[in-house]
Amino acid sequence: MIEFRDLHKAFGPKRVLDGFSLTVNDGETMVIIGYSGTGKSVAIKHVVGLLEPDAGGVAVDGEVVSELDRPRLTALRARIGFVFQFAALFDSMSIYENVAFGLRRRTELSEDDIGARVAEALKLVDLAGTEQRMPAELSGGMRKRVGLARAIAIRPAYMLYDEPTTGLDPVTSAVIDRLMVRTREALGVTSIVITHDMRSAYAVGDRIAMLFQGRVRAVGTVNEIRTSADPVVRGFVEGQADARGTEDATPLSQAEEVAVEGAQG
Amino acid sequence: MLAVIGRQAVGAIAGFGRFGHFLADSARALLDARTWGRVLAQQMRRVGVDSLPISLFIAAFTGIVLALLASYTFTGAVPPYLVGTLVSKTMLMELGPVLTALALAGRVGATMAAELGTMCVTEQVDALETLAYDPFAYLVVPRVIAGTLMFPIIVALVMATGLVTGWLAAITLLPVTTAEFMRGITNFYLPFDWQYGLIKSASFGFVITLIGCFLGLSTRGGAEGVGMATTRTVVYSAAMILVLDAYWAVTLLRHG
Numbered sequence: 001m002i003e004f005r006d007l008h009k010a011f012g013p014k015r016v017l018d019g020f021s022l023t024v025n026d027g028e029t030m031v032i033i034g035y036s037g038t039g040k041s042v043a044i045k046h047v048v049g050l051l052e053p054d055a056g057g058v059a060v061d062g063e064v065v066s067e068l069d070r071p072r073l074t075a076l077r078a079r080i081g082f083v084f085q086f087a088a089l090f091d092s093m094s095i096y097e098n099v100a101f102g103l104r105r106r107t108e109l110s111e112d113d114i115g116a117r118v119a120e121a122l123k124l125v126d127l128a129g130t131e132q133r134m135p136a137e138l139s140g141g142m143r144k145r146v147g148l149a150r151a152i153a154i155r156p157a158y159m160l161y162d163e164p165t166t167g168l169d170p171v172t173s174a175v176i177d178r179l180m181v182r183t184r185e186a187l188g189v190t191s192i193v194i195t196h197d198m199r200s201a202y203a204v205g206d207r208i209a210m211l212f213q214g215r216v217r218a219v220g221t222v223n224e225i226r227t228s229a230d231p232v233v234r235g236f237v238e239g240q241a242d243a244r245g246t247e248d249a250t251p252l253s254q255a256e257e258v259a260v261e262g263a264q265g
Numbered sequence: 266m267l268a269v270i271g272r273q274a275v276g277a278i279a280g281f282g283r284f285g286h287f288l289a290d291s292a293r294a295l296l297d298a299r300t301w302g303r304v305l306a307q308q309m310r311r312v313g314v315d316s317l318p319i320s321l322f323i324a325a326f327t328g329i330v331l332a333l334l335a336s337y338t339f340t341g342a343v344p345p346y347l348v349g350t351l352v353s354k355t356m357l358m359e360l361g362p363v364l365t366a367l368a369l370a371g372r373v374g375a376t377m378a379a380e381l382g383t384m385c386v387t388e389q390v391d392a393l394e395t396l397a398y399d400p401f402a403y404l405v406v407p408r409v410i411a412g413t414l415m416f417p418i419i420v421a422l423v424m425a426t427g428l429v430t431g432w433l434a435a436i437t438l439l440p441v442t443t444a445e446f447m448r449g450i451t452n453f454y455l456p457f458d459w460q461y462g463l464i465k466s467a468s469f470g471f472v473i474t475l476i477g478c479f480l481g482l483s484t485r486g487g488a489e490g491v492g493m494a495t496t497r498t499v500v501y502s503a504a505m506i507l508v509l510d511a512y513w514a515v516t517l518l519r520h521g
Contacts (some may be wrong), residue, residue, distance in 0.1 A: 049394075077396075082395040150396075
């Protein structure tokens with residue numbers, strides 16, 4: 001179980017998370033939606049300790065991430081697969097090396113077993129036979145699938161997806177959605193998916209939470225969110241152009257997004 | 266005006282604080298030899314072998330120029346064998362280490378800053394962490410060790426190359442014989458000369474790679490940030506090379 005407990009995070013004067021609380025139960029896929037730049041990625045980076053909270057915290061199986069020392073944080077990370085928005089593949093390594101990279105660190109597998117695990121992961125994302133290619137030779141969709149293969153190769157208990165379908169065509173997005181569902185069925189993982197693609201959210205989510213002004217505006221099943229009477233939620237899921245004007249839902253400006261990304265390092 | 270000065274002062278203090286954290290994290294990562302040991306050889310090859318062509322190219326021409334400069338300066342005033350003295354002392358103690366370091370600040374330091382900076386802005390460093398790697402153990406420690414170990418080796422070859430080209434220039438372009446040139450070298454030779462040059466080189470290698478890694482991992486803001494990190498690495502490294510050069514002279518030569 002992953003619990004966001006009254007999480008606060010600011011970058012300079014901009015308060016990104018302002019009392020964000022949410023519980024993700026074992027085995028479920030929680031989709032977090034919200035406007036671009038409202039802190040969805042910031043929230044899940046706290047789960048793996050890439051960011052330190054200003055107040056509050058995130059607990060994974062009862063362990064508060066920000067209180068862990070490095071060995072325990074490393075042990076926690078070994079149970080979590082993270083799929084990055086732009087795949088974050090190591091561009092100096094082949095696809096095989098990318099997928100094997102985490103296995104070499106996190107497991108004591110022999111090289112033969114690592115090879116078998118890499119082949120299995122690549123097959124699961126329909127990329128069998130690409131082992132010797134370099135990331136630069138792949139399309140954006142293929143790179144995201146390799147990122148997914150790298151995350152699932154370690155057989156994690158949790159999967160975190162940071163905008164897995166952003167920038168992809170509808171067909172490739174549907175392929176990624178199908179892979180996320182397949183991963184859950186194959187590995188039985190608990191997942192958090194960050195997206196503002198409602199078609200994807202409906203396809204993969206058990207529950208959906210909307211992040212708005214730094215905290216959860218609404219959380220519920222797919223149907224509950226789809227039929228929500230909340231004007232902010234309805235405006236977002238229906239893609240109404242004037243929805244932002246209904247309340248102060250202004251996301252970060254481009255300059256602020258750059259500042260936030262900078263501070264995340 | 267005061268506000269600008271104040272902001273810059275706060276920024277400088279914050280920068281020193283970040284560098285302190287960086288040093289502490291790097292020192293802690295030294296214990297993770299299992300991680301950095303696997304990539305050390307690769308980094309040593311990239312820092313050392315790949316830097317040799319440009320280093321030896323610089324050394325070859327420096328040796329020639331030194332011989333001609335010595336002859337031009339000393340003609341009629343001192344014996345010609347002092348051409349050998351000036352070439353050897355200067356190549357071993359000053360120009361060999363310093364010119365090589367200045368050239369490699371661009372080739373090695375800037376490359377590291379650009380590489381790590383790009384990894385930062387494309388979330389590859391975050392990916393390393395989520396795969397349970399310590400970025401300091403995997404990225405910083407092997408580069409700094411490689412720089413510290415390989416710079417003296419490169420500079421030793423630079424010294425030798427400079428001496429050979431200086432000798433060739435002396436016997437072909439100047440009225441100096443091989444015997445005179447060798448006499449100039451041996452009359453004033455001290456083992457400390459090359460030890461001094463190699464100690465300096467190791468410190469240059471350490472500082473250049475440390476600055477490249479620090480500014481690379483501090484990169485923010487995409488391609489522009491990578492460009493800034495690269496430029497700063499060259500500028501800061503060049504400044505630190507000259508500061509260290511003076512430091513070693515004051516420390517080791519003052520009583521010599």
